[in-house]
Amino acid sequence: MPADEQIRITFLRINLHESSRRRTSGRFRFTARVGGQRFGQAEGQVAQVDTRGGTMQIDLEPLNWTCDVRVAGLERLEIRADGQKLRRIRNRHLGTTRHRFTQVLTIPGTNLLHVPQRTYQDSCRHFTVRYRVETCIRDRFQMHMPYRVFATRAHSGGVTYTTVSGLVRLSRTEICPVIPVPPATTLPPRPVFPTTATASRSLGNAAVLTPSASINTIKNPACIPILSNRQANGNNTAHLTVTYYRPWILFFRADDPRLEWSAEPANRIRFLNNDNHGLSVKVYGTGSSTSADIDVTFTLKFEGEECAKFRAVLGPIKTIPCRFNIFKGPPGPTADPLRHRPRATPEDIQRQMHIANIVLRQSGIQLQLDSNTTLNTTRPGGGPALSVTASAIAGIYTITVPSGQTRNAPWNSIWLQSNYRANIMNFCYLKSSTLGDALGFAFKWPEHPDSTSANNRWDFEENGTPSTSWIQPSGNPPDTAAETVTMKVIAGYKCNNALPANLNGMAVVERDNDPSTADGRKLYGRVIAHEVGHMLSLGHRIENPAIAGGDYDDELTFPPRQNVMLWNAADTAQDFDIAQTKVMRSSALIP
Numbered sequence: 001m002p003a004d005e006q007i008r009i010t011f012l013r014i015n016l017h018e019s020s021r022r023r024t025s026g027r028f029r030f031t032a033r034v035g036g037q038r039f040g041q042a043e044g045q046v047a048q049v050d051t052r053g054g055t056m057q058i059d060l061e062p063l064n065w066t067c068d069v070r071v072a073g074l075e076r077l078e079i080r081a082d083g084q085k086l087r088r089i090r091n092r093h094l095g096t097t098r099h100r101f102t103q104v105l106t107i108p109g110t111n112l113l114h115v116p117q118r119t120y121q122d123s124c125r126h127f128t129v130r131y132r133v134e135t136c137i138r139d140r141f142q143m144h145m146p147y148r149v150f151a152t153r154a155h156s157g158g159v160t161y162t163t164v165s166g167l168v169r170l171s172r173t174e175i176c177p178v179i180p181v182p183p184a185t186t187l188p189p190r191p192v193f194p195t196t197a198t199a200s201r202s203l204g205n206a207a208v209l210t211p212s213a214s215i216n217t218i219k220n221p222a223c224i225p226i227l228s229n230r231q232a233n234g235n236n237t238a239h240l241t242v243t244y245y246r247p248w249i250l251f252f253r254a255d256d257p258r259l260e261w262s263a264e265p266a267n268r269i270r271f272l273n274n275d276n277h278g279l280s281v282k283v284y285g286t287g288s289s290t291s292a293d294i295d296v297t298f299t300l301k302f303e304g305e306e307c308a309k310f311r312a313v314l315g316p317i318k319t320i321p322c323r324f325n326i327f328k329g330p331p332g333p334t335a336d337p338l339r340h341r342p343r344a345t346p347e348d349i350q351r352q353m354h355i356a357n358i359v360l361r362q363s364g365i366q367l368q369l370d371s372n373t374t375l376n377t378t379r380p381g382g383g384p385a386l387s388v389t390a391s392a393i394a395g396i397y398t399i400t401v402p403s404g405q406t407r408n409a410p411w412n413s414i415w416l417q418s419n420y421r422a423n424i425m426n427f428c429y430l431k432s433s434t435l436g437d438a439l440g441f442a443f444k445w446p447e448h449p450d451s452t453s454a455n456n457r458w459d460f461e462e463n464g465t466p467s468t469s470w471i472q473p474s475g476n477p478p479d480t481a482a483e484t485v486t487m488k489v490i491a492g493y494k495c496n497n498a499l500p501a502n503l504n505g506m507a508v509v510e511r512d513n514d515p516s517t518a519d520g521r522k523l524y525g526r527v528i529a530h531e532v533g534h535m536l537s538l539g540h541r542i543e544n545p546a547i548a549g550g551d552y553d554d555e556l557t558f559p560p561r562q563n564v565m566l567w568n569a570a571d572t573a574q575d576f577d578i579a580q581t582k583v584m585r586s587s588a589l590i591p
């Protein structure tokens with residue numbers, strides 16, 4: 001519920017003063033006014049006392065002596081009480097108490113009368129009236145803590161809020177779609193805060209990728225997966241989070257009731273456990289495994305006023321069957337027995353695949369070990385059958401190859417088809433390659449069905465607000481309206497025309513990295529996700545400066561180092577955005 005900017009005034013008690021006993025002996029009656037509202041005249045409200053029995057006090061009935069006042073737009077408020085001595089002939093005026101509230105807080109779009117909450121005692125010579133002022137926050141009238149937010153107004157990328165104690169402050173909230181969040185200097189503009197304003201709090205750090213981390217570890221994904229109510233849980237739903245807010249003294253909490261999320265179209269989004277409050281929420285989509293992808297937009301409100309937006313694609317999880325072949329050469333010399341053999345075991349590969357799947361989950365894509373175990377022992381280039389050994393894990397194999405096909409293996413070798421299966425994704429684990437320091441390379445993938453060009457590259461256009469990756473203009477106020485983002489996409493690729501038409505594959509190159517270590521797994525998980533990106537037609541988001549503008553440059557220049565498709569394997573490169581997600585999800589490689 002939004003702040004409704006009301007106060008409640010409740011008259012509690014009237015005391016006649018003992019010091020003027022002669023004047024205050026007899027029968028008395030009191031009335032009061034709050035602005036134009038009158039008390040003490042209606043039946044059941046009459047406040048009367050006869051002090052000759054010794055009673056100098058009237059306890060007022062709170063249910064009758066109370067009123068709510070809307071303070072937005074109000075410039076003053078007077079609270080007064082009048083006493084009368086009741087006499088046989090003509091009643092006599094006893095006195096009047098008055099309290100004028102005139103402090104007006106200016107917030108954008110309106111004025112707000114500030115009436116501090118507390119219990120007041122107003123006196124005149126013969127009596128004292130006691131009343132309580134409470135503020136209403138989220139439908140509850142009470143004495144709220146002074147820092148509580150009483151009123152909010154949105155304007156140009158910020159929300160101005162007013163506290164119970166009467167402070168007026170500017171706030172800013174962001175849900176950055178790129179995590180880790182790029183440096184502030186590269187982000188769209190923020191509203192200008194006074195130099196004395198309290199600092200911000202940032203929350204969008206890089207995710208920690210481990211083989212045991214849950215699949216939804218990377219927050220603010222570009223794709224919200226469709227899940228059944230029964231499937232959805234804390235470990236598989238999309239985790240959306242505020243990445244920045246200012247001032248930090250708002251102390252937003254994970255389940256903060258001041259922050260409320262909603263989605264459009266509302267009927268396609270569910271909040272896990274119906275919890276749509278706080279700094280972060282978990283969400284999933286409704287639909288089926290064949291539902292078409294749509295755009296969804298989330299709106300975050302801070303005490304009733306919109307403070308941030310987040311956009312994503314909603315669709316089913318798309319599964320790519322995968323076959324892995326470890327290219328094992330002859331034993332090396334005693335001093336270097338693994339000279340021609342990658343160290344990765346089938347278990348290592350499974351762990352790397354899980355990390356790749358955490359990264360790919362942002363686009364609603366998952367790699368799955370192929371359950372078809374048909375061996376393909378055709379020796380590339382002819383000759384005796386290839387030696388292929390199935391591991392204990394279906395979909396992962398070891399094949400015996402000549403030393404030169406795994407150590408310094410040519411990037412376009414016909415051996416890359418060894419034990420491949422048609423039309424799925426095939427992985428070749430090599431010891432090293434002729435591609436220098438490359439840790440992986442995608443060597444063949446199909447033409448993208450949406451390709452609009454006979455050339456190898458075409459333009460993919462993405463529209464929506466906020467823009468994909470918050471590329472400027474982002475449409476995220478105070479930044480100007482979002483414009484079409486044009487991303488260069490690679491249509492298809494083959495490294496060697498002699499390779500079979502129905503082969504799709506990538507190489508994973510071990511070099512000096514130890515796949516059994518945490519760093520090795522993390523590195524290769526991200527390398528696999530990156531190469532999958534290429535196979536699903538993505539170019540580099542920031543190309544190697546030496547070859548920028550070349551065939552693999554998507555020609556977008558943001559984010560600087562946070563995208564999975566960054567040309568090098570920087571630790572920060574974890575994010576896939578909406579444009580990339582749309583291209584990948586419509587690739588011919590996805591069944």
Ligand SMILES: [Zn+2]
Binds near residue numbers: 534
């Ligand atoms: Zn690359």
